[in-house]
Amino acid sequence: MTPAPLDLTDPAVVADPYPAFARARAEAPVQWHEGLGLWLAFTHAEANAVLRDRRLGRIWSDKAPAERFGSFNLIHRNAILEMEPPDHTRLRRLISAAFARGHVERLRPWVEELAGTLVDGLVERSGGTEPVDVLSGMAEELPVAVIAELLGVPEADRALLRPWSNAIVKMYEYGRTTEIEDAAERAAEEFVAYLRELAADRRKNLGEDLVSHLVSVRDAEGDKLTEDELVTTCILLLNAGHEATVNVSGNGLLALLEHPDQLQRLRDDPALLPTAIEELMRFDSPLQLFERTATADVEIGGITVQQGQKIAALLGSANHDPAVFAEPGTLDVGRTDNPHISFGAGIHFCIGAPLARVELQASFGALLSRTSRLELGRPARRRPEFVIRGLRDLPVVLTA
Template identity: 55%
Template sequence: MSASQTFDPWSPEFVAYPYDAYRELRAGPPVSWFEPTNQWLVPRHEDVNALLRDRRLGRTYLHVATHEEMGRPPDPEYLAPFWHLNRTGMLDLEPPDHTRLRRLVSSAFTPRRVNALRPTVERLAGDLVSAFVAKGGGDLIADVAEPLPVTVIAELLGVPVEDRPLLRPWSADICGMYELNPSREVADKAVRACVEFSDYLRALARLRSREPQDDLITALAQVDGLTEDELIGTCALLLNAGHEATVNVTGNGWWSLFRNPDELARLRADHGLLDTAVEELMRYDTPLQLFERWVLEDITVHGVDIPRGSEVALLFGSANHDPAVFADPERLDLSRRDNPHISFGAGIHYCLGAPLARIELVASFGALLRQAPGLRLVREPEWKAGFVIRGLKDLTIEV
């Protein structure tokens, strides 16, 4: 039950197009063992969806057992700042801590607050695209895809304009730890970013406690029962999760459109397709390819026994191309209505920022379609090395 030989997440060729390997995985056993990362790979939509909701699995196991009891090594001391920041955000917590923290954060990160951001998002997207068009194009990722969500999150949190250039490098360095088997160099950069970002957020949160503003950090600082560490972990999570995926949906999405010129022509002719187009682009070339879960008690998946203490790798990109769920999954169909893609997860860890991400994506794609109706690709892009958080290095465009 070993994984297909074509599943090679460190191969540039695989990262550039993993979907052939996924097809092989789905044609094989429902779960397969992948020795290089000591994980069980789960490639089919039905199983990924079910296991995301299965409370016998968790993002952590530390609420029920120690590392030793789960047969895992202790955390290296040098990673302590990374794990401290990571484990104070809700993504790596399980009930009851997750339930309490998500409820508290949701009381400040409300639908009303998110919807109130829509005019700001649309203005920012329009301004970025105007500047991009005025200079005749450039790198769509650096000039539009990256600045928009970082600026939106900074506006939401209340990060002063002069400090905003710090955010993207911190986020990129921290997110390096979410790749498979990260190196010590990657870990050291992530730890340094965690320390610097935590110190910055702590100082800003204390300032907002003394001098309240109309921003999310102030709102979180006023939430009764939310500790300072939890506030910091929440803000870090909102930055990391709140823009990495949006950046990559934008880059991967436009690259998908350029590779499918008939669909791009449909979208140019009918901007009313934008909402379904954004959902389809998230499905077609998924930004988060893999999400991990720990097995908290022995489970059996399609006759395969997976013991407590194991780790499963839920393959979002494969699930989103499963022909059992999506008709003609290899085809980009911007008007696809039946589209239960799993790009935002499922269950209790479903992405809290999904509504904001959709607002950002519709705004940026819409602004580009309106202001640069003839934008064209200059050269084929290269992919970054990461597989888990998968995106392009750049996307050079002329308008």
Template identity: 55%
Template sequence: MAPFDPGDPDFLADPYPAFAALRAQAPVHEHPLLGIPVAVSHAACSEVLRGRDLGRIWVDAEPAADFPAFNLLHRNSLLEREGQPHDRLRRLVAGAFNRGHTARLEPRVRALADRLVGELVERVRADGSADLMAGVAAVLPVEVIADLLDVPEPERSALRGWSNTIVTMYEPDPGRVRRAEAERAAAEFVEALRGLAAHRRRHPGDDLITDLLDADLDADELVGTAALLLMAGHEATVNVIGNGVLALLRHPEQWRRLVADPGLDATAVEELIRYDPPLQLFERTAVVDTAVAGHSVPAGTKIAALLGAAARDPAVFARPDELDVGRRPNPHLGFGAGVHYCLGAPLARVEVAATLDALRRRLPAVQLGAEPPRRPDFVMRGLRELRLA
């Protein structure tokens, strides 16, 4: 019998008791439904993320002829590379990404969050409640990424749909229809980015695409990098905002604490990422015969870190099932660890903090307007809707 069913609605509603039960038994478990072992303790997950004997080894979605665009995006992503190819691409991308883009965008992020939350508050006053996910969480990160890449319309409006559709392929069993939809979205994204890159070669600008072209990425690497920024940056921020604000509404004393003390914003962001992580599972593959927490992982086989399980490990976090917006220290693994630590983490932190600040100022007495429905996904954990009143 599997330790948990990743498609079970009750498990998806609250996976943390199941994770706690697994941690109490052993740090690593075989999972027949996922087909790979899963690490559930913080120490074991850290081993998975940092271990030099484990890597990200991309294997094309099959049949490969049916997924040329999806496979191209991932084959050329720095997240799916190891060793010298990874180091080279990460160095080039980090150099471009760190060229002042987060600092340049922060005023725009804060102004956009303030406007979106202001519009949300107007809908709350007019209708009694409004959806944070549709009005703020899903809009803000896409607009920021579009600004970062300087994506024009109509491609700008399509970014969110492309991201939502492509990431369904990361679920354990997306099904034939969702797989086909993901390939179509990937193909549209590739076409749009190739056109944008060609335009930037002729007309350079103050944007990340121009910087990536200057960094000498080839055409496929540039498209793969842009896709990674879109999917990781969009999905993570959307779900941190949704999961995090819901956690604050379920713990109103913590929301009141945050309203009273804006100085807690930085620690609150980290705690929201820890408490209910937007990415629950991250896979790596053994490049040689190795072991994680004493569990054998033969060369060529995969093992997953369950980041949500690591986030509630009492060996690392005092009172792990409690939300504490002032928690220090907070060594969560929500942005990964080791060589694949998220390059966009600083920008994601700015986006979440800007949203919390706008909500605190414009809707300090916020309440839950209705019980929120969850997305039926395990790997990318998030809400379909979060109505605020």
């Protein structure tokens, strides 16, 4: 059993995990991590297998004690992300049917207009001399506004969403404090109560938003979402959807600012934007680790994951595997051979991926088309968490 030499609490690893990943990949594709009590898959082939092998499932276990985490458990017990077939198949079919009503294309012009407005505000505040925080000024605002618009959350309530989401996702980190856990449960409880009210309103007043479609969707057998499933789906869309998009925006823009040749290449050829977005997702992945539990003994990378044991795909490590990506440490906005797994793989592939791509193309497109110069105003600060990888702030000087 090769132990993984990876300390996820080491500030150097949190700041830049990729050298540690490279050292580990050279040792063995799958390694045991004593501190986490699970296997880690470091290579692309093995991480991909972890995500696709149906003997490795998302098996939700309620956080204990149950009375302390009632709402947090509710929003995971009913989440498509925590289910396996046949429950997953049924729920994904219903959600996909609601999504299929053209929501992504309906929102595209609105998203592009909002991105332009946010960038114009940043440019005005910066004036080509003052650094302004692109993270709070655009990266955090855009995806929350988009999810709120998608769900039909009234304008007056939209400021509630991000604090709820921020508190909940901190539960996915290792080494949590009691305060973090209490804040996550409180946020989950408030969010659930809010969405129950919103769903009740939509049942009486159907609109063109996703909540209306989730309320009314039926499959061929007449099956529909339960209220808990509907509430959970909306929370998952916000938590997974906006956290990833915020962090691709922050990590990706920082990468471009640190590679001015690639930033200029993108300015010179805006047609590269779609491939650039995929490369930014690969180069510094917004989600670094995703767990699975073995429902039977599974052999992966020369080791056996025994029934009941956990194994995690290290997405950032897989996305830097030189067996799959030529010069993985090089940022290449024109990279076309790019099978990154930042959106996951298999039956749990991110259902919101098309919307995320629209948001990212709109925000980076607006940043490039509405400025003549972008430069780092002072060093960006990174958040201290490993699993969800992102920045605290990103001070940039923007010139119109």
